[in-house]
Amino acid sequence: MGQIAGQPIAFHNYDTVIVGSGAAGLNCAVHLYEFMSHKGIKNPQERIAVVTAGLGLGASRMSGSDKQTYYKIGTSPDVPDSAEEFAKTLTAAGCCHGDLALAEAIGSLREFYHLVQAGVSFPTDSMGSFIGYKTDNDPFERATSAGPKTSKFMTECLQKQLERYGVKIYDNQEVGHLLTVGSGQSKRIAGVVTIDKKTLNESNYAINVFLGANIVLAAGGPGELYKTSVYPKSQVGIHGLAFKAGLIEENLTESQFGLASIKFRWNVSGTYMQVIPRIFSTDSKGKDHREFLTNFFPSMGRMATNIFLKGYQWPFDPQRIEGGQSSLIDILVSNETQKGRRVFLDFLHNPTVPDRNIRGDSMEDFDISVLEPEAYDYLKKAGALQETPIERLFAMNPLAIEIYKENGIDLYSEPLEIALCAQHNNGGFAVDKWWQSNIPRTFIIGEMAATHGVKRPGGAALNAGQVGGLRAAEYIVNFYGCPPQSIPPQLLAQQERGDSQVEIEQQLSQFVARLESYKSSAGLIPEQVIEEIQNRMTASAGHIRELNNASEALEKAVKLYKDIQEHGFKLEDARGIIAAIRAEHLALTSVAYLKAIVELLKQGSGSRGSHLVLSEDGDQIHPDIINGATGRALRFKPENKELRDSVLQVEYDRAAPELFRCRAIQVRPMPAERKAFEPCWRDYREGKIYS
Ligand SMILES: Cc1cc2nc3c(=O)[nH]c(=O)nc-3n(C[C@H](O)[C@H](O)[C@H](O)COP(=O)(O)OP(=O)(O)OC[C@H]3O[C@@H](n4cnc5c(N)ncnc54)[C@H](O)[C@@H]3O)c2cc1C
Numbered sequence: 082m083g084q085i086a087g088q089p090i091a092f093h094n095y096d097t098v099i100v101g102s103g104a105a106g107l108n109c110a111v112h113l114y115e116f117m118s119h120k121g122i123k124n125p126q127e128r129i130a131v132v133t134a135g136l137g138l139g140a141s142r143m144s145g146s147d148k149q150t151y152y153k154i155g156t157s158p159d160v161p162d163s164a165e166e167f168a169k170t171l172t173a174a175g176c177c178h179g180d181l182a183l184a185e186a187i188g189s190l191r192e193f194y195h196l197v198q199a200g201v202s203f204p205t206d207s208m209g210s211f212i213g214y215k216t217d218n219d220p221f222e223r224a225t226s227a228g229p230k231t232s233k234f235m236t237e238c239l240q241k242q243l244e245r246y247g248v249k250i251y252d253n254q255e256v257g258h259l260l261t262v263g264s265g266q267s268k269r270i271a272g273v274v275t276i277d278k279k280t281l282n283e284s285n286y287a288i289n290v291f292l293g294a295n296i297v298l299a300a301g302g303p304g305e306l307y308k309t310s311v312y313p314k315s316q317v318g319i320h321g322l323a324f325k326a327g328l329i330e331e332n333l334t335e336s337q338f339g340l341a342s343i344k345f346r347w348n349v350s351g352t353y354m355q356v357i358p359r360i361f362s363t364d365s366k367g368k369d370h371r372e373f374l375t376n377f378f379p380s381m382g383r384m385a386t387n388i389f390l391k392g393y394q395w396p397f398d399p400q401r402i403e404g405g406q407s408s409l410i411d412i413l414v415s416n417e418t419q420k421g422r423r424v425f426l427d428f429l430h431n432p433t434v435p436d437r438n439i440r441g442d443s444m445e446d447f448d449i450s451v452l453e454p455e456a457y458d459y460l461k462k463a464g465a466l467q468e469t470p471i472e473r474l475f476a477m478n479p480l481a482i483e484i485y486k487e488n489g490i491d492l493y494s495e496p497l498e499i500a501l502c503a504q505h506n507n508g509g510f511a512v513d514k515w516w517q518s519n520i521p522r523t524f525i526i527g528e529m530a531a532t533h534g535v536k537r538p539g540g541a542a543l544n545a546g547q548v549g550g551l552r553a554a555e556y557i558v559n560f561y562g563c564p565p566q567s568i569p570p571q572l573l574a575q576q577e578r579g580d581s582q583v584e585i586e587q588q589l590s591q592f593v594a595r596l597e598s599y600k601s602s603a604g605l606i607p608e609q610v611i612e613e614i615q616n617r618m619t620a621s622a623g624h625i626r627e628l629n630n631a632s633e634a635l636e637k638a639v640k641l642y643k644d645i646q647e648h649g650f651k652l653e654d655a656r657g658i659i660a661a662i663r664a665e666h667l668a669l670t671s672v673a674y675l676k677a678i679v680e681l682l683k684q685g686s687g688s689r690g691s692h693l694v695l696s697e698d699g700d701q702i703h704p705d706i707i708n709g710a711t712g713r714a715l716r717f718k719p720e721n722k723e724l725r726d727s728v729l730q731v732e733y734d735r736a737a738p739e740l741f742r743c744r745a746i747q748v749r750p751m752p753a754e755r756k757a758f759e760p761c762w763r764d765y766r767e768g769k770i771y772s
Pocket residue numbers: 100101102103104105106132133134135136138139140141142144145146148149150151152232254255256299300301302311312313316317318319346347348504505526527528529539540541542543544546
């Protein structure tokens with residue numbers, strides 16, 4: 082224990098510190114232990130620590146869908162698949178580094194079986210085949226699932242494994258700062274400063290410092306950035322802190338949006354849509370029911386088939402709107418909610434034709450036989466041709482009904498309110514093929530890492546998180562090795578202090594001073610700051626974007642961040658410190674997102690991934706779909722495919738007027754070298770594969 086600026090500070094010293102206890106962080110810790118023990122390192126558990134704001138928090142632990150998907154190389158006994166084919170699927174829509182895609186492909190089965198061994202119940206047939214199904218942006222049937230809570234099971238099994246290994250998990254630790262030492266090429270992240278949320282009080286900020294020779298950041302996405310969001314509440318991430326430490330972001334513009342329930346935050350993908358529920362809207366009080374989809378589809382068959390397709394074409398996709406495709410439904414849902422109306426899925430009734438006096442009067446009534454072959458054949462094969470959506474859902478996936486029941490929603494008696502929500506960011510912090518960031522010895526894995534391109538197959542996030550943890554652990558143990566732990570835990574007790582220790586002490590003093598300054602009585606209210614950020618992000622950085630609007634939002638976001646620097650916060654009590662820390666780094670994160678969005682729009686990117694770019698001279702969706710800002714028909718600009726070979730990077734620069742600098746880099750190609758066994762074996766023995 083040390084003392085800085087009047088605050089007691091507990092120091093912990095590890096070889097590797099992992100931030101985040103989601104599926105990615107826990108898996109990396111398991112692999113670190115295993116690689117270390119295979120190397121004969123004694124007591125590896127004493128060298129690794131997991132530090133987390135909440136063992137029960139984060140997307141892996143709290144999120145899911147009808148059958149949450151894990152995307153892996155095909156395991157069908159008769160359909161061949163290869164790592165190269167898999168990687169081509171990952172890179173197909175562009176802006177994705179080929180080396181990362183190939184590494185994710187090659188590591189896919191190893192990690193899948195690692196989870197199976199850890200106890201995750203992925204289903205097999207009687208011969209032991211892991212049967213697959215088709216998911217978003219997936220031309221094969223590579224997806225599998227352990228049910229609605231796949232990622233929760235993953236974290237539970239990995240946590241048990243870590244407990245068996247005796248690796249320590251520090252829970253309730255809110256990260257407040259990343260300690261950096263050195264500069265230029267020799268810059269390192271030396272440790273993580275946290276506040277223990279359980280013991281924090283007026284006089285003791287309960288500060289912990291976790292020093293590590295290697296740091297693995299696995300704190301997930303900044304879910305709290307958006308108002309309309311299906312990320313679990315309190316999943317805030319540490320993007321703003323990572324920017325300040327000097328980590329570079331890529332593909333930040335590529336957030337994914339999709340339909341999700343909002344009372345209980347859960348994706349309504351897969352069978353929820355494949356059973357073709359009735360979709361209707363009401364006014365804000367739940368009155369004035371409207372079948373708002375029917376006017377926009379030429380026939381019941383087309384409309385019902387597209388509701389079905391939304392199941393595995395789940396994310397909003399601007400390239401699936403025209404010609405009455407499935408993402409027209411996303412646009413129509415968001416159109417309703419933007420008017421202040423509410424939208425519901427009704428599993429008790431099939432899609433319904435409205436009052437025949439209004440447009441859409443030519444539409445026929447629903448009958449399962451009107452479905453187009455893709456939908457009809459799927460349902461027939463699944464034994465789901467029952468009369469009503471709820472019966473079909475029960476036949477296909479009773480657990481999908483159960484999960485809502487567990488969370489107080491009975492799909493047999495009430496409709497499910499939905500919205501088009503922020504769900505995931507395909508971008509994140511830049512990594513190389515070992516998931517090492519631009520700062521040596523700092524690794525980024527899971528949703529925090531920028532490994533996906535503009536589109537990704539559903540389930541590829543979980544695969545990427547597992548492979549990233551494997552690669553980082555392998556590199557840490559085999560390249561950096563595990564020298565004896567050299568820094569004494571009580572860093573400040575040392576008589577002779579190196580430059581790094583002085584830097585660390587200075588930063589800790591500044592950190593304490595910052596927390597003190599949060600008590601200013603004239604400052605901002607953290608909860609209001611977070612609300613302002615969320616409203617702005619949903620309005621200007623969501624699934625519909627426009628240059629002038631995003632530029633104005635960027636200006637306001639920069640102002641908000643600068644106001645926080647100038648005025649600090651006004652807190653009710655010491656517990657408000659956590660909200661203040663979050664508000665400050667989320668404010669910086671929102672500037673980064675908006676800066677990237679504005680930059681990409683200026684490059685003339687057009688509509689891609691999961692967002693639509695408005696343009697007065699663009700393509701019209703439908704005369705009755707109106708741009709709220711102009712009152713005219715909404716028009717959008719198609720994707721500029723020339724940008725598929727580049728990735729937009731964003732880096733914090735305190736002196737820049739908008740706090741960040743952007744540059745476009747070329748995507749790294751997929752490595753084509755295939756070595757013969759003997760030379761490869763030699764490289765492996767000599768450790769050259771890590772150089
Ligand atoms: C509704 C929903 C459905 C999804 N469905 C799928 C799917 O079917 N297939 C798929 O592949 N992906 C899916 N995803 C995405 C996937 O679940 C996530 O990308 C993945 O679980 C992220 O794992 P992670 O370990 O990187 O982060 P998380 O699981 O989010 O874990 C983050 C960890 O960091 C900690 N943390 C966060 N902030 C801080 C802080 N400030 N200080 C300290 N600790 C902090 C948290 O407590 C947590 O332990 C879905 C996401 C959502 C929201």
